[in-house]
Amino acid sequence: MTRLAGLIEGLDAVVSDGGALDANVTGFAIDNRKVAPGTVFGAFQGLRVNGEDYIADAVKSGAIAVVARPEAKVEGAIHIAHANPRRLFAQLAARYFTPFPDVTVAVTGTNGKTSTVELTRQLWRMMGHHAASIGTLGVTTSVDQVSTGLTTPDIVTFLSNMSGLRREGITHAAFEASSHGLAQYRTEGLPVLAGGFTNLSRDHLDYHGDMDSYFDAKMRLFDEVVGADGAAVVWADDAWSDKVIARVTKRGLRVLSVGVQGQALRLANRTPTQLGQTLEIEVPGEAGGKLYKVNLPLIGAYQAANALTAAGLVIATGGDTAKVLELLGRVQPVRGRLERAVISKAGAPVYVDYAHTPDGLRAAIEALRPHTKGRLIALFGAGGDRDVGKRPLMGQVAAELADHVIVTDDNPRSEEPSTIRAAVMAGATGAQEIGGRRAAIAAAIAQAGADDIVLLAGKGHEQGQIIGDRVLPFDDVTVARECAG
Numbered sequence: 001m002t003r004l005a006g007l008i009e010g011l012d013a014v015v016s017d018g019g020a021l022d023a024n025v026t027g028f029a030i031d032n033r034k035v036a037p038g039t040v041f042g043a044f045q046g047l048r049v050n051g052e053d054y055i056a057d058a059v060k061s062g063a064i065a066v067v068a069r070p071e072a073k074v075e076g077a078i079h080i081a082h083a084n085p086r087r088l089f090a091q092l093a094a095r096y097f098t099p100f101p102d103v104t105v106a107v108t109g110t111n112g113k114t115s116t117v118e119l120t121r122q123l124w125r126m127m128g129h130h131a132a133s134i135g136t137l138g139v140t141t142s143v144d145q146v147s148t149g150l151t152t153p154d155i156v157t158f159l160s161n162m163s164g165l166r167r168e169g170i171t172h173a174a175f176e177a178s179s180h181g182l183a184q185y186r187t188e189g190l191p192v193l194a195g196g197f198t199n200l201s202r203d204h205l206d207y208h209g210d211m212d213s214y215f216d217a218k219m220r221l222f223d224e225v226v227g228a229d230g231a232a233v234v235w236a237d238d239a240w241s242d243k244v245i246a247r248v249t250k251r252g253l254r255v256l257s258v259g260v261q262g263q264a265l266r267l268a269n270r271t272p273t274q275l276g277q278t279l280e281i282e283v284p285g286e287a288g289g290k291l292y293k294v295n296l297p298l299i300g301a302y303q304a305a306n307a308l309t310a311a312g313l314v315i316a317t318g319g320d321t322a323k324v325l326e327l328l329g330r331v332q333p334v335r336g337r338l339e340r341a342v343i344s345k346a347g348a349p350v351y352v353d354y355a356h357t358p359d360g361l362r363a364a365i366e367a368l369r370p371h372t373k374g375r376l377i378a379l380f381g382a383g384g385d386r387d388v389g390k391r392p393l394m395g396q397v398a399a400e401l402a403d404h405v406i407v408t409d410d411n412p413r414s415e416e417p418s419t420i421r422a423a424v425m426a427g428a429t430g431a432q433e434i435g436g437r438r439a440a441i442a443a444a445i446a447q448a449g450a451d452d453i454v455l456l457a458g459k460g461h462e463q464g465q466i467i468g469d470r471v472l473p474f475d476d477v478t479v480a481r482e483c484a485g
């Protein structure tokens with residue numbers, strides 16, 4: 001039995017009459033359609049609708065308490081009122097779902113979150129811990145991967161997953177904190193020992209408005225989600241890194257900066273090899289510090305960055321530096337991130353990558369350049385119902401850096417595919433436009449000679465293409481194999 005009175009004890013909220021405080025709490029929900037008898041309902045103002053409009057329905061379905069703004073109307077259940085109901089709901093739900101894995105870290109940034117949490121999970125696992133990650137790829141453990149649909153799931157899914165992982169024996173968990181997730185308090189309430197920052201560049205301005213608000217949304221991870229005695233692992237070579245370091249230092253977090261300009265793990269040298277790259281990493285300490293040489297079995301400067309951030313998180317939460325750096329030599333590739341799908345009949349390697357921002361495209365093309373003898377053919381589109389301003393910029397980056405560009409469809413969602421393509425084409429001087437992703441992939445592979453390399457960007461691991469409100473099965477890796485054979 002979990003009594004409501006016990007859960008709300010000491011919480012900073014105004015609690016109304018209207019129900020029994022000794023009632024048994026059976027669960028939490030933020031969608032009235034998921035309310036069962038005994039549920040605590042969170043009623044939040046959303047972008048699409050106002051959750052407060054569903055309070056009466058939630059009470060009818062058996063909600064015993066409603067967390068909502070003081071001005072919301074709650075009848076027939078206890079009103080737990082707070083000006084910031086999402087945050088309060090997270091704290092309350094966490095009291096219900098506790099305990100969680102002992103060591104929990106979070107990663108934010110525009111690009112690299114998925115790769116970093118996945119590499120963190122792998123490092124922990126190789127160190128003998130029971131580890132998991134939660135993010136775009138779903139909930140991943142060493143035996144399972146279950147999709148949640150979003151990068152940062154809703155608060156109830158998140159906390160119940162974290163608690164379920166603990167019951168399965170998971171002691172270490174890394175999760176992706178997207179800017180939407182942070183702005184909506186989707187990952188709160190549990191102790192977070194360290195936060196990682198990968199980078200910041202243009203994305204999601206449809207939601208956040210401008211870069212400063214986008215930055216502030218991300219910084220909530222360090223301002224509020226990571227515990228006051230926690231650590232911040234900061235990729236030091238981004239244009240926003242200094243601002244992040246200043247902010248986390250002001251909060252009093254322990255700072256581990258990593259990268260060429262990093263102080264905790266300094267990337268002294270990076271040399272691409274055929275199947276990966278050699279990293280020389282300087283770690284300050286006694287006797288002038290120590291230089292470690294790591295043969296990272298992943299290609300691309302960006303994966304070196306994510307690997308160092310992951311190593312930083314593991315070290316920040318107690319991992320032995322020498323051991324962690326040694327284990328970087330044994331990590332596995334991350335699904336859909338510079339994944340080699342196939343080698344075409346003509347002999348051209350075809351890579352699938354999840355680049356879906358201008359900066360991501362730049363990183364993916366630059367990663368493949370040292371491995372290209374002939375031409376680099378880049379294929380991509382842009383997602384519908386997302387930041388429209390990034391479209392011509394993606395076109396520009398590709399036109400500038402690739403030798404041949406094919407603009408096609410990503411997930412059009414509710415938009416007209418040709419309109420999205422036109423917006424990308426506006427920046428992509430000299431590009432070829434091919435509607436229909438399968439036809440475009442076939443054309444890209446058919447054009448590639450033995451010395452060329454093909455990059456299929458934007459969809460990475462995704463298993464479907466969202467057209468209208470339907471999701472049609474589509475996997476870039478499978479389609480590439482079909483077109484290559």
Ligand SMILES: CC(=O)N[C@H]1[C@@H](OP(=O)(O)OP(=O)(O)OC[C@H]2O[C@@H](n3ccc(=O)[nH]c3=O)[C@H](O)[C@@H]2O)O[C@H](CO)[C@@H](O)[C@@H]1O[C@H](C)C(=O)N[C@@H](C)C(=O)N[C@H](CCC(=O)O)C(=O)O
Nearest residue numbers: 030031032044046047048049051054150151152154178180
């Ligand atoms: C813009 C956005 O982030 N929207 C998410 C958000 O919506 P919202 O809070 O604005 O909610 P709303 O739909 O207006 O509804 C308001 C409230 O009423 C409730 N409701 C609604 C209808 C109903 O019948 N009954 C009911 O109780 C809802 O549960 C909600 O609490 O909360 C909803 C419930 O959890 C999410 O489903 C929804 O994700 C939509 C589908 C989405 O597309 N999100 C994307 C943009 C997203 O979150 N992406 C990020 C970023 C990925 C990246 O890093 O690139 C991610 O973390 O995945």
Ligand SMILES: Nc1ncnc2c1ncn2[C@@H]1O[C@H](COP(=O)(O)OP(=O)(O)OP(=O)(O)O)[C@@H](O)[C@H]1O
Nearest residue numbers: 110111112113114115302305353354355360363364
């Ligand atoms: N450190 C990085 N710097 C620049 N670009 C990167 C970096 N890491 C990844 N990328 C690019 O971004 C793409 C997405 O990477 P990843 O999935 O790890 O990021 P993410 O932050 O989880 O994305 P999402 O916002 O969709 O959750 C990669 O396929 C790559 O093209």
Ligand SMILES: N[C@H](CCC[C@H](N)C(=O)O)C(=O)O
Nearest residue numbers: 356382383386410411458459
């Ligand atoms: N988390 C990102 C993923 C984008 C992937 C791309 N394939 C698209 O559909 O735009 C988003 O929701 O914007």
Ligand SMILES: [Mg+2]
Nearest residue numbers: 113114136151
């Ligand atoms: Mg991700």
